[in-house]
Amino acid sequence: xAEVRDIQIQEPAARVAAATDELQxxxxxxxxxxMGPSHPATHGVLRxxxxxxxxxxxxxxxxIGYLHRGDEKIAENMTYTQFIPxxxxxxxxxxxxxxxxYALAVxxxxxxxxxxxxxxxxxxxxxxxxxxxxxxxxxxxxFALDIGAITVFLHTFTEREKxxxxxxxxxGARFTTSYTRIGGLSRDLPPGWIEQCxxxxxxxxxxxxxxxxxxxxxxxFTDRTQGVGVVSREEAIDYGLTGPNLRGSGVDxxxxxxxxxxxxxxxxxxxxxxxxxxxxDRYLIRMEEMRQSVKIVRQCLDKIxxxxxxxxxxxxxxxxxxxxxxxxxxLIHHFINVTQGVNAPPGEVYFAAENPKGELGFYINxxxxxxxxxxxIRAPSFVNLSILSHLLPGHMxxxxxxxxxxxxxxxxxxxx
Amino acid sequence: MTAGELATQLKAKFGDLLSEAxxxxxxxxxxxxxxxxxxxxxxxxxxDLGFDYLVDITSIDNYGDDPRWTLVxxxxxxxxxxxxxxxxxxxxxxxxxxxxxxxxxxADWHEREIYDMMGVRFRGxxxxxxxxxxxxxxxxxxxxxxxxxxxxxxxxxVAFTNTTPMAGGPFVTIAGGKDTxxxxxxxxxPETDSLATTNRVERRADIKDAHGEGFGPGPxxxxx
Numbered sequence: 001x002a003e004v005r006d007i008q009i010q011e012p013a014a015r016v017a018a019a020t021d022e023l024q025x026x027x028x029x030x031x032x033x034x035m036g037p038s039h040p041a042t043h044g045v046l047r048x049x050x051x052x053x054x055x056x057x058x059x060x061x062x063x064i065g066y067l068h069r070g071d072e073k074i075a076e077n078m079t080y081t082q083f084i085p086x087x088x089x090x091x092x093x094x095x096x097x098x099x100x101x102y103a104l105a106v107x108x109x110x111x112x113x114x115x116x117x118x119x120x121x122x123x124x125x126x127x128x129x130x131x132x133x134x135x136x137x138x139x140x141x142x143f144a145l146d147i148g149a150i151t152v153f154l155h156t157f158t159e160r161e162k163x164x165x166x167x168x169x170x171x172g173a174r175f176t177t178s179y180t181r182i183g184g185l186s187r188d189l190p191p192g193w194i195e196q197c198x199x200x201x202x203x204x205x206x207x208x209x210x211x212x213x214x215x216x217x218x219x220x221f222t223d224r225t226q227g228v229g230v231v232s233r234e235e236a237i238d239y240g241l242t243g244p245n246l247r248g249s250g251v252d253x254x255x256x257x258x259x260x261x262x263x264x265x266x267x268x269x270x271x272x273x274x275x276x277x278x279x280x281d282r283y284l285i286r287m288e289e290m291r292q293s294v295k296i297v298r299q300c301l302d303k304i305x306x307x308x309x310x311x312x313x314x315x316x317x318x319x320x321x322x323x324x325x326x327x328x329x330x331l332i333h334h335f336i337n338v339t340q341g342v343n344a345p346p347g348e349v350y351f352a353a354e355n356p357k358g359e360l361g362f363y364i365n366x367x368x369x370x371x372x373x374x375x376x377i378r379a380p381s382f383v384n385l386s387i388l389s390h391l392l393p394g395h396m397x398x399x400x401x402x403x404x405x406x407x408x409x410x411x412x413x414x415x416x
Numbered sequence: 417m418t419a420g421e422l423a424t425q426l427k428a429k430f431g432d433l434l435s436e437a438x439x440x441x442x443x444x445x446x447x448x449x450x451x452x453x454x455x456x457x458x459x460x461x462x463x464d465l466g467f468d469y470l471v472d473i474t475s476i477d478n479y480g481d482d483p484r485w486t487l488v489x490x491x492x493x494x495x496x497x498x499x500x501x502x503x504x505x506x507x508x509x510x511x512x513x514x515x516x517x518x519x520x521x522x523a524d525w526h527e528r529e530i531y532d533m534m535g536v537r538f539r540g541x542x543x544x545x546x547x548x549x550x551x552x553x554x555x556x557x558x559x560x561x562x563x564x565x566x567x568x569x570x571x572x573x574v575a576f577t578n579t580t581p582m583a584g585g586p587f588v589t590i591a592g593g594k595d596t597x598x599x600x601x602x603x604x605x606p607e608t609d610s611l612a613t614t615n616r617v618e619r620r621a622d623i624k625d626a627h628g629e630g631f632g633p634g635p636x637x638x639x640x
Contacts, residue, residue, distance in 0.1 A: 064547060064548065070557060073557060074564070108441055237468050238520060238522065240470055240522030258497055259497075347440045348440065349443060350443060361490075365488075373476070374474070374476045374477070383522060
């Protein structure tokens with residue numbers, strides 16, 4: 001006859017206490033565990049060297065650089081426009097947002113960021129927000145997957161697939177979009193795109209509700225995330241966290257509100273921020289941000305004006321092809337623009353945009369001409385990960401996946 | 417408080433150490449004459465002027481000029497929401513300046529990256545190791561005299577180890593062969609093995625080197 005047993009679940013705190021008590025009688029028994037660089041929970045090639053006391057982490061040393069490609073060196077050796085495809089490969093889960101941030105940084109250096117045509121600015125905002133939805137959908141799905149809930153991943157991926165179809169009809173590519181140009185966009189919205197986008201927004205909101213029913217009041221999920229990976233407000237600021245990870249710790253700071261760029265000051269949206277600073281708060285914030293993004297995109301689709309998408313300066317954007325082939329002056333502009341790049345003034349600028357992962361900043365030091373003398377990419381994932389060695393000790397090994405999932409980093413951007 | 421007022425206060429405190437603030441595209445830049453005192457300036461900016469967030473630290477290689485290194489600090493305050501850029505220079509002979517990790521802990525990785533990429537050292541940094549390149553890498557790739565194509569260097573020993581056990585062994589598929597059945601390991605019974613590419617002959621030699629005689633599949637016999 002089969003025996004029936006009750007499953008006993010201890011509170012995490014009790015588990016930690018029990019584990020430490022048990023370890024009291026074998027001092028010095030430390031074990032080094034290597035996690036990554038090829039580990040499903042490290043979302044790429046992050047490696048963490050852990051020192052364990054039983055199940056409890058006593059020391060954590062993140063090791064990064066496995067995806068280092070030298071993007072900053074590459075940027076010094078090509079024109080501003082040529083670097084746009086490389087920005088796709090920074091945060092490769094939100095390439096459109098990177099394209100926009102980079103283009104705005106160069107435009108700030110050129111002094112034309114306030115002269116962008118309104119249609120261009122609205123399309124760029126739509127791009128940024130769709131990229132945010134795409135990135136958060138993947139982040140949520142992967143977070144769930146890491147802590148053992150596979151269903152959510154399938155739900156969020158279905159929506160993400162629709163988004164990639166939208167990106168494909170907009171830019172011609174699903175992943176590596178390279179959509180922006182210095183002073184504009186590579187192309188205008190294709191016919192019928194706005195209707196497709198509206199249809200997607202109606203569908204994705206339903207999906208958010210479904211995803212929330214999986215998560216928000218799920219006992220297993222709350223047990224594994226509440227009180228795990230707690231970052232205080234002071235620590236978050238001291239370690240330079242940005243994006244949802246900063247707001248999870250209760251700092252009401254969003255670059256779209258604090259230093260509005262594009263047309264964000266004309267749009268109505270709210271910035272969610274947390275109070276507990278744990279993995280659960282960071283999850284809640286991402287869910288709410290996606291809803292706010294939907295709200296922003298809807299407003300943009302309603303308000304989007306007609307007109308050109310590029311600045312009317314042939315020395316910055318390429319002239320139309322038929323004029324290049326028939327007019328002398330346009331041919332010269334085209335030639336100079338392609339071979340030497342845009343003529344940026346000497347000077348230095350720092351521009352940061354609120355990307356899905358946090359503050360993506362470009363510091364450009366120019367000595368004039370079409371190539372930056374030095375370009376520094378301030379990648380949010382790089383800075384966000386630097387807190388790990390401070391945050392992980394004291395947690396259980398199984399909490400690592402919850403902490404890493406809630407930080408939602410991407411190594412393409414971290415290692416550059 | 418605006419960035420201009422904050423820059424004036426900082427300048428008032430440190431006097432000749434700091435240059436007049438210059439503005440470009442609405443961003444203020446102050447240049448500190450002595451890199452040795454940069455930590456002091458940063459500590460004051462954080463404690464008394466409310467610059468509680470260090471956005472970024474960057475280095476510039478002014479190759480051919482003296483001083484060769486320029487360090488760029490981007491400061492921000494959540495209270496007053498103002499940006500400020502601090503710059504300072506270090507000569508190539510010295511290549512060293514005090515750390516600001518004591519002021520903001522986020523400086524840790526930024527300074528490690530600068531050390532890794534440019535070779536500028538930070539005195540007092542708790543853990544100044546390479547961060548993106550591997551330990552023992554001999555060059556500083558973001559210097560202007562480092563070629564874009566890179567330079568050959570020894571990889572650490574961990575990158576290449578001996579042949580893994582079972583490489584090309586009886587349970588591992590091998591590329592080549594006319595169809596998937598031929599690549600399937602189970603059909604490659606050593607004696608009747610018909611798939612004898614040069615690649616496989618080499619791999620068999622590897623197995624012998626790594627494990628000695630008697631390991632791996634037997635010798636390849638010529639096709640009949």
